[in-house]
């Protein structure tokens with residue numbers, strides 16, 4: 001006897017239960033209260049809320065629903081490839097290759113048409129060529145420094161980041177997608193980073 | 203000297219940093235791998251993905267983006283009111299009152315127009331009168347039994363739930379919003395629940 005072939009819903013459920021593992025992928029960023037590192041699933045929720053709340057600071061005419069879909073999907077590849085902290089030293093092409101393989105496997109769990117659709121959304125996000133992708137990426141870069149400010153240093157302290165490095169690795173992408181958000185955070189980030197690097201006052 | 207009054211963006215950021223606390227609200231449901239309880243932020247991400255993936259099983263013509271917005275916002279009141287487990291004994295009117303106060307405070311952090319808009323989305327979800335709200339609620343009820351099946355019992359074991367209680371507390375709401383999902387999960391849930399209640403075979 002052969003098993004009946006899985007239905008569309010069977011395959012969708014395989015995907016939905018597999019992605020539960022994103023709740024166990026940890027990031028360099030800590031919660032706002034500093035008590036633990038955040039995981040990539042709750043981070044994805046948080047940045048989707050950033051998109052919903054800050055949509056008025058995006059370029060006019062942007063498709064907000066598509067931005068939210070990108071942010072919900074953007075970190076799924078980390079289930080296999082892990083999170084590559086923004087201040088870490090990575091072999092960018094090795095990371096990209098690991099993420100491509102992860103996308104093959106994870107989106108491949110879905111019915112073919114749907115897997116291709118979700119993958120296209122993820123690739124659009126990564127390519128940063130559309131206004132939606134640039135805004136989504138800017139939010140993905142904007143959330144963590146706000147957490148660092150709230151918890152008094154976070155990944156800036158851990159990686160001994162100076163303001164120039166923050167501008168280059170993070171600020172540029174915020175600026176490209178959401179200039180108003182860069183203007184808002186730059187002085188706040190600088191105050192915390194400069195204080196961390198001065199060390200305790202004598 | 204008086205402080206300048208907070209800008210729209212200042213208030214939006216107060217809201218976005220306050221809601222980080224949803225990552226520390228724990229639920230009765232455990233992760234699919236059973237290693238720990240899930241929190242309400244990562245659960246909100248997961249059910250938003252359920253909506254994105256399972257939209258074809260919703261009534262025709264449903265506004266999928268609105269369903270996703272509902273699911274992203276639906277648990278924010280738990281920051282103050284806590285999670286009320288579906289199999290627990292609660293004073294329903296006390297829970298509703300605590301959630302109403304939580305909504306006043308949390309949505310009140312936002313600029314007034316935006317706070318009213320988000321609150322209306324949350325109230326639509328709770329009222330279950332629109333097809334979008336019924337589908338969103340069905341997904342919120344559909345996700346946890348899938349976790350219980352994956353981890354071999356979860357909250358069913360903890361609360362000693364029988365299939366009739368599962369049908370009444372959970373199944374009815376899945377059925378109302380998404381009959382195909384109820385049809386899919388009912389036999390799978392029954393098999394696990396019946397096995398739990400038989401106990402180990404002699």
Ligand SMILES: [Ca+2]
Nearest residue numbers: 075078083084
């Ligand atoms: Ca990431």
